[in-house]
Amino acid sequence: MSAKKDLRIGLIGTGFMGRTHSNGYRRVPNFFPQLAYNPVLKAVCSRNREKVQAFADQWGYESVETDWRALIARDDIDAVDICTPNDSHAEIAIAAAAAGKMILCEKPLARNVAEAEQMVEAAEKAGVQTTVWYNYRRIPAVTLAKQIVDSGKLGKIFHYRANFLQDWTISADVPQGGTGTWRMDVDAAGSGVTGDLLAHCIDTAMWLNGAISDVSAVTETFVKERMHQLTGKVQPVGIDDACIFHCHFANGSLGLFESTRYARGHKALYTFEINGEHASIRWDLHDLNRLEYFDHSDESIVRGWRSIHVTDGDQPYMDKWWVPGLGIGYEHSFIHQVADFLKSLETGEPCSPNFRDALETQKVCEAVIESANTRSWKDTGVQTFTM
Amino acid sequence: MSAKKDLRIGLIGTGFMGRTHSNGYRRVPNFFPQLAYNPVLKAVCSRNREKVQAFADQWGYESVETDWRALIARDDIDAVDICTPNDSHAEIAIAAAAAGKMILCEKPLARNVAEAEQMVEAAEKAGVQTTVWYNYRRIPAVTLAKQIVDSGKLGKIFHYRANFLQDWTISADVPQGGTGTWRMDVDAAGSGVTGDLLAHCIDTAMWLNGAISDVSAVTETFVKERMHQLTGKVQPVGIDDACIFHCHFANGSLGLFESTRYARGHKALYTFEINGEHASIRWDLHDLNRLEYFDHSDESIVRGWRSIHVTDGDQPYMDKWWVPGLGIGYEHSFIHQVADFLKSLETGEPCSPNFRDALETQKVCEAVIESANTRSWKDTGVQTFTM
């Protein structure tokens, strides 16, 4: 244990993601004891001193800050973890890069491509290690999907489809802006479901199936005006409540994506499916330990979709957990990403997706929004996507 | 078409089964045109002349009878189809055998082993072709299960489990006896769920997994008294509302069976599962076009239960129906049994299960009831079961 190197973390933002990441740092030493690096919870920052102190006590951070600039300025921080709303990602990340810190940034990388490009430039210029928390890649069933795709079992790919359906903003009484509902405020969020939910679908999709070349989208804002938390006034809603797009992948397959927060009955239904010449795969976040797999090479009379319960030791990450049949949860995807980030420090390999990879996802998001606004196809400008 | 031989049917009983069988006779020429025999709906019998005439008109029977003895006495009938409540099966079947008629009898063969043995003796002495409507064998997914078992894919069998769960008699207001509720009257039915529902499970089980050697059972009558339709009086209920038993099969596997009419939420949940050394199978009547199959020889990381949608032309009976993906229904099991019975006339093979096979099932039912009554294990006396 003494031989381990410390990675001193400074976390900014103590909301939902602040908790999942803190849990990630705390769990990794217990479940990935062989890693050479050990995360040290050096400091945590959010604006209210009392609340951030309570958070620090709860999670075991050594110290607190109320100004992220102060946190970045500290010498005893190796890596800055950005868990704040989207409108602050760019500013914080650029400052962190300038200070020579490694950066772990929440998704979407930024509100738009312009911000994202500056972040990439800053990080690359500084030569700092980066990663973006597109955490779904590291749910074992999803990682297994990648393994199956890479094995060539699917053959030529024809179709990719994904959706991310929620139902929590149907009521017109949900406000916009401020704590808890910054996602409804276009200034804070950059976009609605596109950056919030489709960004995940796009990241997974390009990881599994390569670059998305062009897109044709439609968006809708069902509730046109909502009270703004900060102004107290009813104001126009600037975000997309729902977004649908179809697209071409560079490999010739067709893509189909949908996201909404108005799908009554679905809390967080992220599903994807890939149809290849020889085999198909599908996955569903509501049953996250399972992967469905259809293999056309099975004997015809007993051929069918296989329901794979991804809980065996020879399946991705699962040697770290319990015994066959015993599932893990959502939070484990973050633990795995922490472990992979630490591992990347050992190996010198990037911990995908890094800022540059996440910029590509940002480009697709932006093309989607532009396509919807102009009612026309848009090229994404993404050429290749391999990480 | 002219070359076809007629099989002149006389049907007794115009209730639920009278309809499914009539439909079977009417459909076979359309879907099994290559059969050498053609069913002719010669006569139908039930006690009310007006009602039986309406039934004859609806289904195209040439004539009606109100006394089954008259029907059996007719020269123009080749085969008698018994669709009456259980208490009349023996008497009708024995008379039909004496008259040299082929017999298609509804299940359970009789109310008890004594009646069933007389029926077997009568039929065998008369040398008439028989079949008993344990129709579930001929649902394509179930027939496929048999095919898989026979292929040896499962290896040594360890477990067989089945249940048949309903919920229609929970109300104490459901009466017993008479039309519609003769199943609740032990004199008419012989037993409750044991003969009505478990008999199906036992037939399928022995067909798929061989003889059941001994049983240990429990039964329960939740509602102790019910109004009797015929007497108008509240009388003790003599049937088993629920029955559970475990057993040994001759092949060394363990069996587990349960049936009840008090399983709120289940209309007709007949399911079975077989666990073998190498593979397992399960099936569910509520989703009858599907068979689930687990094959341990699949590559480990992509191993899982396969959901086989049994609607392809190379799967049992399905070349007669539509195109892949398009399911058939409950009633088709009867059409298939009619077709197989007609085929058996061509080939001279028995159309399983015949009376003798059904007697074995009756023995298990009776041992189950006795076991429950005596709170002890009972040998069934069944040695082998291959049909």
Place this chain on the structure above:
Amino acid sequence: MSAKKDLRIGLIGTGFMGRTHSNGYRRVPNFFPQLAYNPVLKAVCSRNREKVQAFADQWGYESVETDWRALIARDDIDAVDICTPNDSHAEIAIAAAAAGKMILCEKPLARNVAEAEQMVEAAEKAGVQTTVWYNYRRIPAVTLAKQIVDSGKLGKIFHYRANFLQDWTISADVPQGGTGTWRMDVDAAGSGVTGDLLAHCIDTAMWLNGAISDVSAVTETFVKERMHQLTGKVQPVGIDDACIFHCHFANGSLGLFESTRYARGHKALYTFEINGEHASIRWDLHDLNRLEYFDHSDESIVRGWRSIHVTDGDQPYMDKWWVPGLGIGYEHSFIHQVADFLKSLETGEPCSPNFRDALETQKVCEAVIESANTRSWKDTGVQTFTM
């Protein structure tokens, strides 16, 4: 029975649909005995005399024709049923209308809007009763969906999504044109999956959710050339192998549709889902007796998607069939449409969808293809859709 009026049918085309319709006519008297009209299988037509005679024998048609014009010319035919490939629908229907026959026409109504408009004009001018076999409406679970929508349980609708996924043309060896594969030949079919599969999805969608106003589509032809059965030559493929579109409904909801014959593992996966303010519905052809329903007004801790097994007597059409829990099949949707057509003759109400309704669906299909070809949004021109 004697009081029944005959409806003398002349059926053209003895393939897949020739069989489902013939079965519909044969089954209706058995299961819908109270109808005032009785279908009489007067004549059947296809081009090969031997084959059509065999079909007539199998299904009980009184006579055969090998030229559909001869069939239409007959006095003893009341209604012409068109079960031929799409390229002949218009010509036959227009001739039938001119001859004053009622017309039951397979879907899609025609290859394109121009043909469809002529058919509507001819039928309306002749004042003949028409219906188009968008049969999925009459699967009980789908009819129940309509009932739920009409009850207002869903509230304001936000989303409609449907797909129809198949996998039978993945192999480049599948030919185009001629018997069995006319669907692959654009001249015979008019389009690929759009007219063949999406037409069903669009019909159901507009029936459940009203007019589709505008569409934005993409199509793909994965295998660019295939051998043509008639010429024996490898020729360009003119159909769409896959089609995806999103759209606006007149009621403000967003729609999303996808169809393909390259979705490995899916035989005939027609699914749809509607998300409303208060409740949602979804359905899947592979499990056709079930409807899933989510009702937000359920008590929160026990709220969830309900899996409704649509087999009870108080659910649409199910009083005609068996007992709760026992499912029916694909073919029953055609039996129900025959019954409803006969009923419409009694009541004088149209049997929806009629030619005019189906023309609206055709307009959407055509707008979809045009949108894909021009990479732009297209108005459908459909104003309202209520039938």
Place this chain on the structure above:
Amino acid sequence: MSAKKDLRIGLIGTGFMGRTHSNGYRRVPNFFPQLAYNPVLKAVCSRNREKVQAFADQWGYESVETDWRALIARDDIDAVDICTPNDSHAEIAIAAAAAGKMILCEKPLARNVAEAEQMVEAAEKAGVQTTVWYNYRRIPAVTLAKQIVDSGKLGKIFHYRANFLQDWTISADVPQGGTGTWRMDVDAAGSGVTGDLLAHCIDTAMWLNGAISDVSAVTETFVKERMHQLTGKVQPVGIDDACIFHCHFANGSLGLFESTRYARGHKALYTFEINGEHASIRWDLHDLNRLEYFDHSDESIVRGWRSIHVTDGDQPYMDKWWVPGLGIGYEHSFIHQVADFLKSLETGEPCSPNFRDALETQKVCEAVIESANTRSWKDTGVQTFTM
């Protein structure tokens, strides 16, 4: 934070359960910050010094012991957590009680009733707080089931059924005894699947549905001899590979239980179902965040089993975790039990099940084994079960 009281834990056994419990102690402060007690990982014990030190390093225990007696003798331990094989539970627990320690003991409480009674006596005499790790009670969906039962929604109960199916000992090459396979050695384990798996099912069952009065069981040992790890010799197998029993509950309902390690395709399929007069419930460990619920009072045409995704803040324990739709895993049941144990120290209430509750479960297990051995019904001697 400073105001918290320490609960100094001494853990014995560093295998599978040693890990789940250690994780429980580590997670509780992060997710249940409001608890008055704080678990302190004071010491951990297992026999190999090097291994136990590595475990201590990994999990943050302050010190190690290699003899459990030494651990119990320590003054700085408040509570002893027993995570060793079954044959040592009694000896360790009795010694711990004598030393005045609180005891958290793994299930089954002991190998048999005689041992269990001594443990209860010792603990009660010492007046120490106890709990037994029947952890499944604290999976949120299972706790919700309890809440529903207690609400009276189910009405009179008719049926309870549960199974626990595994497939890991099918190969005759699996040895018995020693590390990893002590479960196969009757001396170490007390029994086979009965104590290992059915004990869980029985605990949940009596918690949800009250006392089990009498049982009728069958057991089977499919592989009669296995190599013993400690002797290196092939020896008779003394455990039950499979066990099935039916029973009466004190409330008049029928029970049905099955467990096996020979159910090919099932890794850890623990399911249970309760059928009541008005409603039913079922649950499945392979999909642990879901509870299925059928409520007969739903409007009939839209009635069906509800699939409840138990991830909302108003459902048991879920306010401590993430957001709706995001599932948790198996390990969380142990975190919840730690939290509840700490809470019980605050409130003075027992943390069920305590030793006395677990003794009742032991009685049922023993009656089951005896029933199987004597092929007869056995009374369990359990009168009431409320905790």
